[in-house]
Amino acid sequence: MNVTRINASSKTYYVYVGEGLRTKVEEFLPKTYSSILIVTDNLVAGHYLEDIEHNFDNERVYTAIIENGEESKSIEMFHQLQTKAIDCGLDRKSLIVALGGGVVGDLAGFVAATYMRGIDFIQMPTTILAHDSSVGGKVAINHEKGKNLIGNFYSPAAVIYDVDTLKSLNQKEFRSGYAELVKEALIADGTFFNTLMSVNLSDLNNTTIADHINQGITIKAEVVEADEREAGIRKYLNFGHTFGHALEALQGYHGFSHGEAVAVGLLFAFQVSEETFSIRLPFERLFSWLRSNGYPLQLPELDSKHMLSKMKLDKKTEGKKVQMVLLQSIAQPITVEISDDDLLRHIELFKKTLSGRF
Numbered sequence: 497m498n499v500t501r502i503n504a505s506s507k508t509y510y511v512y513v514g515e516g517l518r519t520k521v522e523e524f525l526p527k528t529y530s531s532i533l534i535v536t537d538n539l540v541a542g543h544y545l546e547d548i549e550h551n552f553d554n555e556r557v558y559t560a561i562i563e564n565g566e567e568s569k570s571i572e573m574f575h576q577l578q579t580k581a582i583d584c585g586l587d588r589k590s591l592i593v594a595l596g597g598g599v600v601g602d603l604a605g606f607v608a609a610t611y612m613r614g615i616d617f618i619q620m621p622t623t624i625l626a627h628d629s630s631v632g633g634k635v636a637i638n639h640e641k642g643k644n645l646i647g648n649f650y651s652p653a654a655v656i657y658d659v660d661t662l663k664s665l666n667q668k669e670f671r672s673g674y675a676e677l678v679k680e681a682l683i684a685d686g687t688f689f690n691t692l693m694s695v696n697l698s699d700l701n702n703t704t705i706a707d708h709i710n711q712g713i714t715i716k717a718e719v720v721e722a723d724e725r726e727a728g729i730r731k732y733l734n735f736g737h738t739f740g741h742a743l744e745a746l747q748g749y750h751g752f753s754h755g756e757a758v759a760v761g762l763l764f765a766f767q768v769s770e771e772t773f774s775i776r777l778p779f780e781r782l783f784s785w786l787r788s789n790g791y792p793l794q795l796p797e798l799d800s801k802h803m804l805s806k807m808k809l810d811k812k813t814e815g816k817k818v819q820m821v822l823l824q825s826i827a828q829p830i831t832v833e834i835s836d837d838d839l840l841r842h843i844e845l846f847k848k849t850l851s852g853r854f
C-alpha cells in the first residue's frame with residue numbers, strides 16, 4: 497500500500513492506494529461517526545456497494561444511488577442528496593462516503609461541504625481519473641452554461657483508493673483517466689511524460705496502473721500543498737481544461753468524457769503555446785499516442801464564437817480575459833492572458849488542423 501500525506505492549508509489528510517482496501521475502510525477512518533451515507537452511482541453500486549456496506553459496524557448506514565454519468569453533477573441531484581441526508585437524519589458527526597469516479601466524488605463532496613455547513617466525507621475513487629478528482633478538495637456541480645461553476649474547496653477526511661476496483665473499467669475510462677495523468681506529467685515531469693507515451697492503454701497491469709496513479713498523486717499533492725485555493729500555481733493543474741471544459745459544456749455533458757475533452761484540450765494548449773513562444777512541443781508525438789489509443793480526436797461541429805464564449809466561463813478568466821495555462825517547454829507551465837481575437841484565430845486553426853488529419 498502507498499500512503500501519501502496531504503498537508504493542505506485547510507486540512508491534513510491521507511491518501512491510501514492499494515489492493516483490497518474496500519474491505520477494510522474502517523481502519524483508515526480518522527474517527528468514528530454517528531451515521532454514514534454512502535453515495536455511489538448505479539454501475540459502481542452493482543460492482544462494489546455490498547463490499548463497502550459490509551465494512552461498517554454502525555447501525556445507521558444509508559445509501560444513495562445516483563444515475564451514472566456527468567449529467568448527474570447537477571443542481572437537481574445535489575438537492576435530492578441533501579433531501580436524502582435530511583431524511584436519514586444525518587447530523588454534524590455523520591460521514592458521507594463518495595464511492596465512485598469523479599462525478600460521485602465532486603457531487604457528494606459538494607453535498608458534504610454544504611450539508612449543515614459542512615460534514616466529513618471520504619473519497620473512495622473507483623476510476624483512474626479519480627486519482628485526480630479525489631485529491632485536492634475541489635468539489636462542484638455543473639451549471640448548464642459551464643463546468644463546475646458551483647462548488648467549493650473542501651478537503652476529504654481521507655482518500656481510500658482500492659486499485660482492485662479498476663479491473664472493471666472499460667477502455668473509454670482508461671483513456672479518460674490517462675488524459676489527466678498525461679496532463680500532470682506535462683506540467684511537472686518530462687520523464688513521466690516519456691513513460692506514458694510508451695504505454696499501450698489496452699495492455700496495462702494493475703501494478704503499472706497503480707504506479708502511474710501514485711506518480712500523478714505525488715504531482716497533484718505537491719501543487720495542492722503549495723496553493724490549495726488556486727491563487728497561483730494550482731492553475732497549472734488546469735492545463736488543457738480551458739478548451740476541454742468548453743467542449744464538454746457545448747455538448748451538454750453527454751459527448752466527450754471529461755478526460756477525452758481534456759486530451760483534445762492538451763493538443764489545443766500545445767498549439768497556442770507553440771505559437772505564443774515560437775517553440776516546438778511534441779504535438780505529433782502526443783497526437784499519435786492519443787490516436788493509437790483510440791481517443792476521439794474529431795471535433796463535433798463547433799461554432800468558434802460559441803466556443804470562445806464557453807471558454808470565457810473558465811474560472812481562471814479575469815476581467816473577461818481568458819487566462820490559459822501554456823507550456824514554455826515540457827514541465828515549464830505558465831499562465832498567459834490570451835485576447836479574444838487570438839483565441840478565435842486559434843480555435844479556427846485548431847479545427848482545421850484536426851479535420852485535416854481525418
Ligand SMILES: NC(=O)c1ccc[n+]([C@@H]2O[C@H](COP(=O)([O-])OP(=O)(O)OC[C@H]3O[C@@H](n4cnc5c(N)ncnc54)[C@H](O)[C@@H]3O)[C@@H](O)[C@H]2O)c1
Nearest residue numbers: 539564597598599600622623625628629634661664665754
Ligand atoms: N475535483 C477535481 O479536482 C476533479 C479532477 C478531475 C476531474 N474531475 C471531475 O471528475 C468527473 C469525471 O470523473 P470520472 O472520469 O471518474 O467519471 P465518472 O465518475 O462519470 O465515471 C466514469 C464512468 O465509469 C463508471 N465507473 C466508475 N467506476 C467504475 C468501476 N470501478 N468499474 C466500472 N465502471 C466504473 C461510472 O459509473 C461512469 O459511468 C468530471 O465531472 C470532472 O469534472 C474533478
Ligand SMILES: O=C(O)C(=O)C[C@@H](O)[C@H](O)[C@H](O)COP(=O)(O)O
Nearest residue numbers: 628632634643644730733734737811
Ligand atoms: O485540481 C485542480 O486544480 C484541477 O484543475 C484538476 C482538474 O483536472 C479538474 O478537472 C478540476 O475539477 C477543474 O477545476 P475547475 O476549477 O476548472 O473547475
Ligand SMILES: [Zn+2]
Nearest residue numbers: 676737754758
Ligand atoms: Zn480535469
